[in-house]
Amino acid sequence: MGSASRAVSCLCCPCKCLACGLFSCLCSILVSLLVTAGVLALILYFIFRPHMIAATVDSAALTQFALAPNSALSYNLTVAMTVRNPNKRVGLYYDGVEALALFEGQRFGYAPLDSFSQGTDAVTELKPGFHGQQPVQGDVTAANFRAQQSAGAFDVEVKLNAKLRVKVWAFKVPGPRARISCPISVPAPGNASAPAFQPTGCKVWF
Structure with a gap:
């Protein structure tokens, strides 16, 4: 039927x-x-077998880091860091690279960097520099600034953002946006008794 x-x-x-x-x-x-x-x-x-990018801040120095009564932060921060591509068969291209510097979660520095590429198992040295003046908000931020100044070191976060392209054999394909976060402790300027800067590993995610 x-x-x-x-x-x-x-x-x-x-x-x-x-x-x-x-x-x-x-x-x-x-x-x-x-x-x-x-x-x-x-x-x-x-x-x-793609592996995660590795990044390290090798050195950092503050020649100026002062907070005025009007909450304007004057700064001069130099950073040397390395970014490593641990992959043995995948090359990487970094576009739209930007470095940021933050104190207590507030951005005070910005530095655009040149695009660069990495072959397999390659290491690239980057030296972003931040200098200028930027207002910061909040009494808690000012109090933490004074406390860290007395302790002889400032807790700063350096971030690196970039849009990736991936090279496999002769093919280049769009990749994810890489975000690198490096929380570092930098000796206060003019404090000879402050402990020396210690190389610090960074967190990477996409």
């Missing part, structure tokens, strides 16, 4: 049967493409 009904339906509306057949065919092709893409992605992952 069911077969007879479908036959009658097809005879009455052959376009409907053709559309159903095309839809079924397209679904099968789409599923096959998705499965193939998934298998290829898995194979490429096991071949290349």
Whole structure:
């Protein structure tokens, strides 16, 4: 009975049967493409095994870091850091690179950096510099500034942001946006008794 009904339906509306057949065919092709893409992605992952970028702040110095009564922060901060691509089969391109400096969660410094590329298992040295004057907000921030000044070192966060492109063989494909955060303790300027700066590892996420 069911077969007879479908036959009658097809005879009455052959376009409907053709559309159903095309839809079924397209679904099968789409599923096959998705499965193939998934298998290829898995194979490429096991071949290349991408690793997370590594970054370290090797040195940092403050020649000026003063908070005026009007809450204007005058600063001169220099930083030397290294960024490493640990991948042995994947090259990286860094575009739109920017460095930020923050105190108590408030940005006080900004430094655009040149785009750069890294071959496999390569290390790049970056030296962002921040200098100028920037107002900071809040009595708590001012109190923490005075406390850290008395302690002889300031807790500063240096951030690095960049848009990645990934090179696999001769192909370059868009990658994620890399965000690097480096919380560092920098000796206060003019404090000879302050402990020397210690190289500090950074956190990286995408």
